[in-house]
Amino acid sequence: MVKLRFSVNVLLIGGKTMSLSTLSNLPFIDYVINLIDILLVWFVLYKLLVIIRGTKAIQLLKGIFVIVIVRSLSSLIGFNTLGWLMQQVMNWGVLAVIIIFQPELRRALEQLGRGQLFTRTTVGQEEDEQDRLVESIVKATSYMAKRRIGALISIEKETDLSDYIETGIPIESHISSELLINIFIPNTPLHDGAVILRNNQIAAAACYLPLSESPFISKELGTRHRAAMGVSEATDCLTIIVSEETGSISLTKNSELYRDLDLETFKSMLSKELILDNKQASSTLWNWRGKKNG
Incomplete structure (x- = not known):
């Protein structure tokens, strides 16, 4: 049993005093x-x-x-x-x-x-940020797909991507479709490699991702697709690929490759993975208010 050993007296109701050590015996x-x-x-x-x-x-x-x-x-x-x-x-x-x-x-x-270990952003703020994230990614991806601008974007989820972020150029900027597009414009310093998104920010660009060695990947797929598969085999991140040759949009998650997605399907998958999963994760003992999911 825990015993208090203080000699400080405590004033009780009725004018009587009692030491904390005496109280601890109760x-x-x-x-x-x-x-x-x-x-x-x-x-x-x-x-x-x-x-x-x-x-x-x-x-x-x-x-x-x-x-x-x-x-x-x-x-x-x-x-x-x-x-x-x-x-x-x-x-x-x-x-x-x-x-x-x-x-x-x-x-x-x-x-x-930083005082962030015991803090938590509100559910409404998280949902708004995730909505803006999805809209920015979809807008940038659509623009690059129409113009066949190759792109590789990884979105950190639960598994830490610091090892891959350190291989690139730090950005630490708020996400916008214009910035994403500008990064992947051909012949610019940052276009070669992957952009990694963390906490609704662009953490780094020109990052190196591990190439998958799976023999089941189609031979017609290039380095971007192999890099996307490689990082999905090692982590739980989402990775978006825009093909430079065909302008097609693909997505990898949990070692699975979803090819040739139309814009509506792509947006639906992003929303499901980022917004709906975020709502479910927020329903913990920290969430003191009831809310509807989806």
């Missing part, structure tokens, strides 16, 4: 303190899970759970050698976790320093 006070303690721990764990959700760190976290389970089963069954090996892994695990989760820890500390 069962009700102990229960309240323990309850607050548990809620704070769960709150911190929840925020940590939100930070690493959708990143590669979540897969590594599953691996840690597997090691703990194997260690426990080894002790129960009597596999001494395997148990000793797992114990050594756990002994050095703290240092390994710091090294492996370094990007996520840095990101959490940056958010804490």
Whole structure:
């Protein structure tokens, strides 16, 4: 049980004084303190899970759970050698976790320093920003498709794309259709490579994306399509491709390629992935107001 050790006196109703240490001996006070303690721990764990959700760190976290389970089963069954090996892994695990989760820890500390770890934008603001994002992308894509201007645009979702953003030229600008079009105009410094969108902003341009090595991709597809497939195999981002040869619009997500989309279908898919998913994600314990979905 949690015990308070303060010597400060508290003035109670009726003119009597009682120390906080005396109050802590009351069962009700102990229960309240323990309850607050548990809620704070769960709150911190929840925020940590939100930070690493959708990143590669979540897969590594599953691996840690597997090691703990194997260690426990080894002790129960009597596999001494395997148990000793797992114990050594756990002994050095703290240092390994710091090294492996370094990007996520840095990101959490940056958010804490900016005061953004415990803040959240309103649902209405998020929806308006997502609406503007979809409209800007659709307008720019339509313009480039009609004029056969090749383009490659990746939209970050849950999986962090910092590794790919660092390969390009930082932009950090609000999204507009005019800016997107201007970036991909041929023979300009930023047109070669991918534009990556993060948090409703253009994070960087001229970024390098990993090429897919899948043998099932059609031979008639070029480097842009292979890069879009490659990044969709490694992350959960959406990637838009405008073909320079045909002016067709394609989209990749979760290792799937959707080719030759008409403008209405393309806009519908973007809205479903960015706006509707955003509305569903906002229905958490932080959303204290009821709202209709879709």
